[in-house]
Amino acid sequence: MQKSKLQFKIKNYFFAVSVIFALLLIAVPVFAAEIYFKTDSTTVRPGDPLEVLVSLNTEKEDINAVEGTVLFPDDILKLENINEANSILTFWPEKPRVYDGNKIKFAGITPGGYQEKTGLLFSITFQAKKEGAGIIEIKDSRVLLNDGQGTPTDVKTPNFQFSIFKEAPISKSQILVSKEDKDQPEEFKPEIAQSPEMFEGKYFLVFATQDKGSGIDHYEVCEGSKKKCVIAESPYLLQNQELNQEIFVKAVDKSGNERVVTIPAQKPLPWYKNYFVIAILIIGLIIAGAILRKILWQRFIKSR
Amino acid sequence: MMKNSKIYFLLILVIFGGLTLSLCYIQALEGTVNISAKVEGCGNGIIEGGEQCDADGSNGPCPATCSTSCTTNSCGGGGGGGGGTYIPPLVVTQVIFSGRAYPKSTVTLLKDAQISATTIAGSDANFSITLSGLSGGNYIFSVYSEDNKGIRSSLLTFPVSVTSGATTKVSGIFISPTIAVDKSEVKRGDNIAIFGQSAPQADIVISVSSEEEFFAKTISDKEGIYLHNFDTTVLDYGLHNTKSKASIGNLAVSSFSRVISFKVGTITVLKEKPEISKGDLNNDNKVNLVDFSIAAYWYKRPISAEFAIKEAERLNGDGKVDLVDFSIMAYYWTG
Numbered sequence: 001m002q003k004s005k006l007q008f009k010i011k012n013y014f015f016a017v018s019v020i021f022a023l024l025l026i027a028v029p030v031f032a033a034e035i036y037f038k039t040d041s042t043t044v045r046p047g048d049p050l051e052v053l054v055s056l057n058t059e060k061e062d063i064n065a066v067e068g069t070v071l072f073p074d075d076i077l078k079l080e081n082i083n084e085a086n087s088i089l090t091f092w093p094e095k096p097r098v099y100d101g102n103k104i105k106f107a108g109i110t111p112g113g114y115q116e117k118t119g120l121l122f123s124i125t126f127q128a129k130k131e132g133a134g135i136i137e138i139k140d141s142r143v144l145l146n147d148g149q150g151t152p153t154d155v156k157t158p159n160f161q162f163s164i165f166k167e168a169p170i171s172k173s174q175i176l177v178s179k180e181d182k183d184q185p186e187e188f189k190p191e192i193a194q195s196p197e198m199f200e201g202k203y204f205l206v207f208a209t210q211d212k213g214s215g216i217d218h219y220e221v222c223e224g225s226k227k228k229c230v231i232a233e234s235p236y237l238l239q240n241q242e243l244n245q246e247i248f249v250k251a252v253d254k255s256g257n258e259r260v261v262t263i264p265a266q267k268p269l270p271w272y273k274n275y276f277v278i279a280i281l282i283i284g285l286i287i288a289g290a291i292l293r294k295i296l297w298q299r300f301i302k303s304r
Numbered sequence: 305m306m307k308n309s310k311i312y313f314l315l316i317l318v319i320f321g322g323l324t325l326s327l328c329y330i331q332a333l334e335g336t337v338n339i340s341a342k343v344e345g346c347g348n349g350i351i352e353g354g355e356q357c358d359a360d361g362s363n364g365p366c367p368a369t370c371s372t373s374c375t376t377n378s379c380g381g382g383g384g385g386g387g388g389t390y391i392p393p394l395v396v397t398q399v400i401f402s403g404r405a406y407p408k409s410t411v412t413l414l415k416d417a418q419i420s421a422t423t424i425a426g427s428d429a430n431f432s433i434t435l436s437g438l439s440g441g442n443y444i445f446s447v448y449s450e451d452n453k454g455i456r457s458s459l460l461t462f463p464v465s466v467t468s469g470a471t472t473k474v475s476g477i478f479i480s481p482t483i484a485v486d487k488s489e490v491k492r493g494d495n496i497a498i499f500g501q502s503a504p505q506a507d508i509v510i511s512v513s514s515e516e517e518f519f520a521k522t523i524s525d526k527e528g529i530y531l532h533n534f535d536t537t538v539l540d541y542g543l544h545n546t547k548s549k550a551s552i553g554n555l556a557v558s559s560f561s562r563v564i565s566f567k568v569g570t571i572t573v574l575k576e577k578p579e580i581s582k583g584d585l586n587n588d589n590k591v592n593l594v595d596f597s598i599a600a601y602w603y604k605r606p607i608s609a610e611f612a613i614k615e616a617e618r619l620n621g622d623g624k625v626d627l628v629d630f631s632i633m634a635y636y637w638t639g
Binding site: 088112116120145146198210 | 417437443461600620629632635
């Protein structure tokens with residue numbers, strides 16, 4: 001009796017194992033894009049920098065939009081810098097910025113799509129505050145296909161584990177001397193636009209460029225004179241809605257290199273309001289008057 | 305009398321001269337209506353503040369007289385006799401793109417999603433674009449072309465790592481065919497014309513898909529134009545998608561074209577006017593930074609009733625602006 005029970009159990013086990021193996025054999029590999037962290041070292045010393053590259057592996061999918069939130073332990077890490085230089089994302093509905101002290105939200109697009117394993121989204125530089133261990137993770141991520149419909153694809157977001165201790169080997173990012181960035185930001189062409197749906201139909205300025213060395217720090221818009229500049233973001237509501245003055249847009253990278261683009265006045269002043277035209281006319285009239293006076297004076301003398 | 309006429313002449317000259325100068329200036333001012341931008345900085349051929357020289361695209365290391373940072377190069381020279389001086393070749397950071405589009409079509413090159421160059425392909429559909437004035441770094445380049453009916457191809461994108469001081473060649477580009485259909489709805493069993501443009505004498509594979517995918521083959525003519533009358537008997541009622549790709553021999557194969565859809569129903573409706581351009585929010589028939597900025601303005605905030613109409617028509621129509629809308633825009637991007 002016991003023998004038959006044993007045989008039954010063995011048969012059952014055999015059946016279960018066979019089913020599992022069969023399922024494994026016929027299982028179709030599931031591709032999922034992956035947002036992952038890349039770094040030189042997972043161990044650092046207190047006070048050392050920890051540079052983490054937030055990257056995308058599309059897993060053969062054609063991807064054109066990515067968003068997510070990076071969470072980091074702010075009790076042991078201090079955020080030093082976020083850099084979008086060399087990112088595959090060319091436009092950012094939401095530039096990576098820190099919220100609530102320990103969250104970095106981002107959303108960006110790459111027009112035309114991207115299909116590679118090592119697409120840099122942005123890099124984050126932390127400074128290790130004190131000894132301890134922690135994880136950096138990504139939440140609320142979404143990766144969309146370049147299919148004209150914004151279809152979401154599966155996404156994997158493995159955590160990044162690190163530890164901070166005094167005896168940690170010196171990290172490569174600390175050994176490497178950062179390359180000096182002497183290049184200006186890339187050339188760009190700002191545009192003046194108008195839309196009834198925004199800024200109450202007023203004129204606004206759009207601009208965007210990249211900096212391959214250190215990343216864009218900020219933009220400045222100067223209306224009328226290069227001396228009247230304000231730090232601005234695109235889209236920028238123009239103060240001078242008459243569009244009768246030149247506009248200068250300055251892109252400044254994180255190393256302080258600048259590129260200035262000039263947009264000529266779109267609707268120049270009418271001639272009678274233009275001081276230069278009036279000045280020419282006045283000078284012409286003065287000269288003409290002087291000549292006329294001379295002629296009349298000569299006639300007067302002759303007549304006497 | 306003679307003296308007086310000379311004075312009169314001088315007087316008239318001064319008045320007319322002054323007026324002409326004023327008018328010319330006014331005309332010059334009124335003539336400036338197009339939005340254009342002048343790029344300032346090193347490499348624009350103009351010596352500006354902080355620059356010792358600027359030789360436009362000729363800036364570079366010795367023997368160029370002006371460096372890439374717009375300072376005068378000390379190229380040695382002088383000193384007589386003895387051995388020769390090593391003169392390194394002129395180094396420029398540039399990328400050369402070459403490939404196939406459509407005969408005599410306009411090819412547009414985007415650098416990081418903004419238009420950086422355009423060219424016209426030859427009658428053999430071949431094109432070449434050289435882009436210089438780049439920094440070393442990672443770029444996303446894209447190309448697209450426009451056929452003889454003004455239909456645009458999909459964007460062909462390639463990430464390129466550019467090395468400073470080196471020439472990078474991107475060859476073998478094969479822009480996907482354009483595609484269109486003659487009917488928005490076709491009576492089941494009738495033919496639907498699927499047509500477009502590619503390289504001359506290219507093998508065109510047309511895919512028509514619903515639940516099942518059907519393939520048809522044709523060859524483009526010497527103008528690159530192809531046409532296939534697809535028999536819809538095999539298709540079920542409902543919405544179907546079609547796309548095409550081109551190949552020449554076994555070596556050059558394009559990616560698939562844009563996907564367009566048509567309906568199989570009980571009546572035939574000819575396609576009349578061009579479809580509303582998805583992603584184009586300011587009606588300029590382009591999808592670029594301006595459209596992105598308009599969408600970004602409404603990103604994650606309640607949209608106005610006015611914008612809701614546009615959002616429904618040109619984005620995904622869910623009454624809000626989020627990443628999905630930007631993804632649609634990125635697909636239809638023209639720069």
